[in-house]
Amino acid sequence: xxxxxxxxxxxxxxxSQSENVYIETVQRLFLHLKSSTPNGLLEDKPFGxxxxxxxxxxxxxxEKKLSNQNAESLITNSFLETLQNAFDGVCLIDLFHSVKDxxxxxxxxxxxxxxxxxxxxxxxxxQYDHLVNxxxxxxxxxxxxxxxxxxxxxxNFLFYxxxxxxxxWKSKERVELVNYILILMKxxxxxxxxxxxxxxxxxPHACIQWLITPGQRPSFQxxxxxxxxxxxxxxxxxxxxxxxxLNCVKSLLESKEQMKKDHNEKEYSNxxxxxxxxxxxxxxxxxxxxxxxxxxxxxxxxLDQLITLILNASQCNSLIYQGFHxxxxxxxxxxxxxxxxxxxxxxxxxxxxxxxxxxxxxQFTSEIKFSxxxxxxxxxxxxxxxxxxxxxxxxxxxxxxxxxxxxMNVLSNLSTxxxxxxxxxxxxxxxxxxxxxxxxxxxLWNLESLRLPLSKDNICQxxxxxxxxxxTDAIFCQELVKYLSQYLPIWVDYQQIHSDxxxxxxxxxxxxxxxxxxxxxxxxxxxxxxxxxxxxACDTLKKRIVPIYAxxxxxxxxxxxxxxxxxxxxxxxxRKAFKDAANELLSVVNVDKKLVLPVKPIVQNIVKQEExxxxxxxxTKNHIQxxxxxxxxxxxxxxxxxxxxxxxxxxxxxxxxxxQFYRHEYAxxxxxxxxxxxxxxxxxxxxxxxxxxxxxxxxxxxxS
Numbered sequence: 001x002x003x004x005x006x007x008x009x010x011x012x013x014x015x016s017q018s019e020n021v022y023i024e025t026v027q028r029l030f031l032h033l034k035s036s037t038p039n040g041l042l043e044d045k046p047f048g049x050x051x052x053x054x055x056x057x058x059x060x061x062x063e064k065k066l067s068n069q070n071a072e073s074l075i076t077n078s079f080l081e082t083l084q085n086a087f088d089g090v091c092l093i094d095l096f097h098s099v100k101d102x103x104x105x106x107x108x109x110x111x112x113x114x115x116x117x118x119x120x121x122x123x124x125x126x127q128y129d130h131l132v133n134x135x136x137x138x139x140x141x142x143x144x145x146x147x148x149x150x151x152x153x154x155x156n157f158l159f160y161x162x163x164x165x166x167x168x169w170k171s172k173e174r175v176e177l178v179n180y181i182l183i184l185m186k187x188x189x190x191x192x193x194x195x196x197x198x199x200x201x202x203x204p205h206a207c208i209q210w211l212i213t214p215g216q217r218p219s220f221q222x223x224x225x226x227x228x229x230x231x232x233x234x235x236x237x238x239x240x241x242x243x244x245x246l247n248c249v250k251s252l253l254e255s256k257e258q259m260k261k262d263h264n265e266k267e268y269s270n271x272x273x274x275x276x277x278x279x280x281x282x283x284x285x286x287x288x289x290x291x292x293x294x295x296x297x298x299x300x301x302x303l304d305q306l307i308t309l310i311l312n313a314s315q316c317n318s319l320i321y322q323g324f325h326x327x328x329x330x331x332x333x334x335x336x337x338x339x340x341x342x343x344x345x346x347x348x349x350x351x352x353x354x355x356x357x358x359x360x361x362x363q364f365t366s367e368i369k370f371s372x373x374x375x376x377x378x379x380x381x382x383x384x385x386x387x388x389x390x391x392x393x394x395x396x397x398x399x400x401x402x403x404x405x406x407x408m409n410v411l412s413n414l415s416t417x418x419x420x421x422x423x424x425x426x427x428x429x430x431x432x433x434x435x436x437x438x439x440x441x442x443x444l445w446n447l448e449s450l451r452l453p454l455s456k457d458n459i460c461q462x463x464x465x466x467x468x469x470x471x472t473d474a475i476f477c478q479e480l481v482k483y484l485s486q487y488l489p490i491w492v493d494y495q496q497i498h499s500d501x502x503x504x505x506x507x508x509x510x511x512x513x514x515x516x517x518x519x520x521x522x523x524x525x526x527x528x529x530x531x532x533x534x535x536x537a538c539d540t541l542k543k544r545i546v547p548i549y550a551x552x553x554x555x556x557x558x559x560x561x562x563x564x565x566x567x568x569x570x571x572x573x574x575r576k577a578f579k580d581a582a583n584e585l586l587s588v589v590n591v592d593k594k595l596v597l598p599v600k601p602i603v604q605n606i607v608k609q610e611e612x613x614x615x616x617x618x619x620t621k622n623h624i625q626x627x628x629x630x631x632x633x634x635x636x637x638x639x640x641x642x643x644x645x646x647x648x649x650x651x652x653x654x655x656x657x658x659x660q661f662y663r664h665e666y667a668x669x670x671x672x673x674x675x676x677x678x679x680x681x682x683x684x685x686x687x688x689x690x691x692x693x694x695x696x697x698x699x700x701x702x703x704s
Contacts, residue, residue, distance in 0.1 A: 022072055052095075066128055092141035147191075149193045150674060362410050464515075470519070479696075483582045546571070546589055
């Protein structure tokens with residue numbers, strides 16, 4: 001029977017058919033499917049895709065037939081079981097991998113996702129299990145290659161699927177359905193736009209509870225997928241916060257003994273590797289380094305596993321080694337490489353690692369369009385070039401870079417024409433990974449390929465302060481700049497950079513500055529961009545550095561940052577009033593005595609009538625809109641939030657609510673933003689600007 005005949009038979013099924021005709025038709029479909037796919041759908045890809053393109057049409061018919069216990073339901077279940085077996089393993093992934101048009105996969109996903117019904121998961125008789133397994137397999141594996149937001153999912157799917165899993169996670173009878181649900185959640189957990197939703201429905205809480213539940217473990221596959229979900233969540237900033245609040249690391253360690261006891265050596269080895277990756281993603285690199293220096297076996301074990309995965313997977317066409325994709329190891333290594341000692345250890349003990357990373361970057365930038373796997377290869381490129389950027393800070397690596405002509409050509413191309421490569425920056429990537437162009441510029445800068453020559457024309461004769469900071473500290477930076485600007489000219493990126501040549505403009509700002517004020521935080525230390533700035537200011541320009549600490553900052557500088565600011569006089573804004581600390585900073589930068597601080601004019605008391613008119617309690621909707629505009633808050637946030645606040649008191653109450661329930665509100669606002677603006681993602685800087693304005697509003701009301 002040809003593929004067309006199979007599809008025609010599939011389309012001919014209807015509820016109006018007689019029992020005999022229905023059974024005969026499904027029997028033919030069953031026999032053809034079984035003979036055509038003894039080892040999965042890959043043996044005949046056109047047949048497999050035609051089946052999936054049309055299978056959704058007869059789901060309502062199969063649902064109806066399965067609702068009764070008779071000959072029709074029996075043959076239907078036999079067909080579905082055979083189809084489910086054809087989906088097992090990597091068959092669907094490889095099948096969808098071959099699709100050239102990404103919109104085809106989007107259509108497949110949309111055709112199936114809303115066919116899921118809560119009733120399927122409420123059934124205690126297993127009658128729909130094979131049907132649901134087939135649906136989940138198609139939905140899950142097609143979603144690997146496409147972007148998804150919360151609006152693409154049934155509103156309560158995460159709730160009823162979790163309730164089913166909680167009830168049946170150790171059930172031998174429902175283990176296949178449980179595992180298909182967990183596989184889907186593993187895939188969804190890698191998509192940051194879905195992570196807030198996953199957290200709201202408390203999937204991380206459930207996974208950790210399953211880890212530490214006493215007694216015999218469930219099946220190996222169930223434990224494996226539970227660990228995978230946690231590992232994927234740990235790649236996202238908000239996921240890390242929640243998992244650390246839930247003491248995930250402790251739970252991982254507590255579960256090891258029972259898992260080792262209940263699973264064989266090979267199975268436990270796979271679980272152990274996933275848990276090690278999760279541990280590395282949740283624990284700070286400096287803590288791992290500290291433990292490593294104390295000869296902690298777990299730390300040595302993690303690094304050895306990562307390097308082994310990367311080196312071996314790079315030799316495979318699929319980039320998969322023992323079931324793990326190379327990207328899993330690269331993402332973790334990119335985080336650990338913020339610590340110079342870990343970086344040096346890995347490179348010096350594995351001479352082939354640098355060549356491996358370089359060759360992978362060369363290989364994947366040389367390929368043109370990557371069709372439906374663009375997202376995966378974009379992430380690979382982003383991670384590789386960020387790893388090489390970290391390495392380029394080490395002087396001993398420069399010869400390796402410069403002797404590799406192909407690598408230098410690739411870096412030059414990415415720096416000047418990265419728009420040719422669609423991998424710029426994607427929502428699915430960890431926040432600490434920079435774009436291709438920015439990272440390529442950073443590497444070339446470290447290698448002195450982009451460095452501007454100093455000239456007298458570049459030196460500004462006036463007293464100028466440059467602020468060097470991490471964008472995660474933007475609120476404090478803006479407050480500081482606002483105050484200092486009353487007395488001194490300030491260079492700060494968000495005011496002065498007006499072109500795509502970011503490094504050129506930053507370098508120019510540093511060359512003109514007489515003093516670099518550095519806002520010291522842990523995020524500054526973690527940022528390769530900040531390291532780039534400070535290295536140029538200290539090592540090349542020999543500029544005077546004044547470190548300051550933001551309020552509530554407990555971080556103690558170490559590593560590359562600690563070396564460069566050791567012995568410098570610093571100011572801690574957390575130990576005195578903001579104005580007092582800012583004035584102290586002005587006196588410190590004014591050591592040449594050329595600057596005379598002007599006396600600020602005394603603001604006249606506002607007449608009582610005007611004060612009452614401007615009192616927040618008298619604000620109307622127009623006042624609120626004016627407040628949003630004056631504070632440069634994005635118009636979308638006014639539409640989403642401000643437009644629903646009718647009084648100034650309501651705005652103040654919302655500010656206090658946001659302060660108390662920040663994480664939950666941020667997740668909710670992000671979700672609503674995506675729903676209201678066609679999947680667009682809320683930009684962090686826009687939300688920070690909003691929070692900054694609300695904070696100042698609360699402080700003003702408190703003072704009054």
